[in-house]
Amino acid sequence: MTDCASDTRVTLDDVRAAQKRIAATIARTPTIRNVALSRITEADISIKLDNLQAIGSFKERGAANRMALLTPEERAHGVITVSAGNHAQGVARQASLLDLDATIVMPRFTPATKVAATKSWGARVVLAGDNFDEACATAEELRQKENRTLIHPFDDPAVIAGQGTCALEMLEDAPDLDMVVVPIGGGGLISGFFTVLKALRPQTKIYGVQVSAYSPLRHYPEGPVDVPGGSTLAEGIAVVHPGHHCLDIINHQLDGVFVVDELQVESAITTLAEKARQVSEGAGAAPLAAILANHDFFKGKKVGFPISGGNINARILAHVILRSLLREGRILRLVFQIPDRPGLLADISQKIGDFGGNIIEVSHHRLFAAPSVQTAELVVMIEARDTEHALQIESDLSQHYTVRRE
Numbered sequence: 001m002t003d004c005a006s007d008t009r010v011t012l013d014d015v016r017a018a019q020k021r022i023a024a025t026i027a028r029t030p031t032i033r034n035v036a037l038s039r040i041t042e043a044d045i046s047i048k049l050d051n052l053q054a055i056g057s058f059k060e061r062g063a064a065n066r067m068a069l070l071t072p073e074e075r076a077h078g079v080i081t082v083s084a085g086n087h088a089q090g091v092a093r094q095a096s097l098l099d100l101d102a103t104i105v106m107p108r109f110t111p112a113t114k115v116a117a118t119k120s121w122g123a124r125v126v127l128a129g130d131n132f133d134e135a136c137a138t139a140e141e142l143r144q145k146e147n148r149t150l151i152h153p154f155d156d157p158a159v160i161a162g163q164g165t166c167a168l169e170m171l172e173d174a175p176d177l178d179m180v181v182v183p184i185g186g187g188g189l190i191s192g193f194f195t196v197l198k199a200l201r202p203q204t205k206i207y208g209v210q211v212s213a214y215s216p217l218r219h220y221p222e223g224p225v226d227v228p229g230g231s232t233l234a235e236g237i238a239v240v241h242p243g244h245h246c247l248d249i250i251n252h253q254l255d256g257v258f259v260v261d262e263l264q265v266e267s268a269i270t271t272l273a274e275k276a277r278q279v280s281e282g283a284g285a286a287p288l289a290a291i292l293a294n295h296d297f298f299k300g301k302k303v304g305f306p307i308s309g310g311n312i313n314a315r316i317l318a319h320v321i322l323r324s325l326l327r328e329g330r331i332l333r334l335v336f337q338i339p340d341r342p343g344l345l346a347d348i349s350q351k352i353g354d355f356g357g358n359i360i361e362v363s364h365h366r367l368f369a370a371p372s373v374q375t376a377e378l379v380v381m382i383e384a385r386d387t388e389h390a391l392q393i394e395s396d397l398s399q400h401y402t403v404r405r406e
Contacts, residue, residue, distance in 0.1 A: 010157045010249060012199040015164035015192065022064040022162060025097055027053055029166075031173035031304065036275035041291050044302040046174040050166055051280060051310030055117070057236075058166050058308045059083075059153070060090030062188055065162030066151050067094045075100055080148040082106070082139040084132060084235050085114030086309050087153035092121035103148065105139040107131055111235070113313045131229060132239055154186025155243030164192030166306055171196065177204050178301040181287035183308055184208040184217060184257065185237030187246025194250050205255040209290040211282070212261045214238045220257040233265050233320070236283030236309055258290035263327070265289050269317070270324035272307065281312040329387035331360070332394060336378040337402045345378065351400065355393045358383040379406075 029049045037045040050058040067079065078101030081091045088104040095102035102123040106115060108130060119125050128138035143150050152159060166189065170180075180197065182190040190208050197204050210217060211234040216224035224241055232238050260268075265282045268289035272278045287305035291298050312320075325331040338344050345364065352359055361381040384390035397403050 010160050010164070010191065010195050010245075012196060014157070014161040015168060015196055018061075018065040018158070018161040019165045019168055021068045022061060022165065025054075025094065026061055026064055026165070028169055029053060031170045033174070034276050037271070037288070040271065040275060041295065041298060041303075043291065043298045043300065045291070046170075046177065046302070046304040047276065047278070048166060048170045048173075048304065048306035049278065051278060051284060051307045055086065055089040055093055056309055056311045057086035057090065057284075058163060058189060058306060059086040060093060061165050062154075062156075062159030062162035062192075063087060063090035063151055064094050065165075066156060066158040067091070067098060067100070069158055070100075070149060074149040077147045077149065078102060079151050080105070080139055080143050080146070081151040081153060082132065082135045083153045084110050084238065085118070086236055086311060087151075088114065088118045088123070088125075089121065089311075091151050092118045092123035095123060096121045103142060103146070105129075105135045105142065107135045109231075111311075111313050111316075114311055117311070152243075154188030154191075154239075155245050156188075157245060160188050160191045160195070160245060160249070162192070163188045164196050167193040167196035170304060170306065171200055174302075174304050175201070176302060177201070177304045179205045179207060179255075179298065179303045181207045181209055181258070181290055181303065181305040183234075183237050183283050183286045183306075184210050184242060184246075185214070185239040185283065187242035187250070189306070189308060190254070191243075191246045191249040194254070198253075207255055207290070208257040209286045210257060210259055211237060211265060211286060212259050214240060215257075215259045216241055217257045218259050220254065221252040232282065233262055233269075233316070234282030234286055236281055237286065258294065260286055260289040260293060264293050266320045267324050267327070268292060269312070270321050273317070273321060278307055279310045279312065279317065280307050281309045284309045325383070329390045330384050332357075332380075332382045332384060332390050333406045334380050334382065334394065334397065335404050335406055336380065336397075337375055338378055340376040348378065348380070348397070348401065351397060352380070352382055352393065355396050356385065356389065357393045 031048045080103045082105040104123045105126045108127045129135040268285035272280045284307040363379040
């Protein structure tokens with residue numbers, strides 16, 4: 001894809017101008033100190049709630065600033081972008097507000113919720129390619145054919161300036177942070193944060209975080225490396241190479257880049273939902289995943305991070321929470337071998353209730369799973385208060401029945 005501008009410089013004045021330019025359509029979201037997360041991490045945690053934007057993501061900041069700068073001729077021909085979801089929604093919403101024609105190219109495996117949300121703003125959606133780079137090729141073909149203006153999702157100084165407004169607001173609410181942790185995909189958000197923090201609070205350290213399948217900066221400050229790619233819960237930062245403008249702006253001056261795996265992202269999503277009462281998509285939870293995985297590094301520090309997006313499919317969110325609870329031992333899956341006679345199911349249920357467990361699901365097998373025609377296999381999923389409580393329930397039930405944990 002071609003660049004939207006040749007000048008890679010983004011200044012604090014650019015960000016401040018963007019803030020005024022987009023104020024009418026972009027929410028000023030709060031940054032709040034979170035006591036629950038602070039207790040868990042033993043750091044002083046402040047979270048920037050950009051999951052509360054109209055589209056559920058910071059991405060509209062950059063889209064709004066870039067599109068506000070369109071010339072009359074560019075407006076007449078319409079715009080085009082490529083995105084896995086959040087930038088797509090930002091461009092689509094801004095196009096709706098500005099009465100512009102918009103085409104959005106999205107990878108074929110973009111979550112259905114993000115495709116539907118983008119279409120709901122009236123944009124034309126084209127599904128093409130198995131990843132961002134393949135979708136880019138289709139977007140470039142359409143851009144040339146239809147003479148549209150490209151609104152790049154990250155590699156554009158005007159977009160970066162718009163994303164920097166997130167950092168401006170964060171510093172207004174939390175001016176004395178020791179560290180800020182920001183997810184890195186294409187790099188628009190961290191470039192904006194870098195520009196603002198270096199100008200206004202250079203003593204605050206800036207760390208990036210990437211997910212393992214898409215971690216081209218895993219050897220930072222060395223240059224980008226090839227990545228395996230593939231499916232990830234953090235599709236919002238599933239980019240194989242940061243933008244050129246991003247690399248020019250940060251210029252090896254970040255304080256470090258953390259890499260987190262899928263299970264760490266899942267746990268962070270669950271922690272945000274359960275402890276902070278915030279819904280986050282994978283990319284938005286990646287900074288907390290890095291903080292949780294590097295406890296001693298962040299302990300005792302004033303740490304801020306943006307929840308950059310909250311657009312996660314409800315079914316995926318439910319599965320993520322259940323998987324996390326299973327890993328933490330707060331949900332047990334117990335398999336009983338019991339005599340096939342009336343009353344035992346009721347007795348087991350009563351005992352689980354007496355022990356303080358909450359039965360989530362019961363499956364009763366007589367014909368094929370049981371080792372004998374005289375026995376039945378009972379599979380019970382139980383919710384416990386914590387890991388210790390789960391072990392107690394399992395131990396107590398084992399005194400009365402033949403049971404194993406799966």
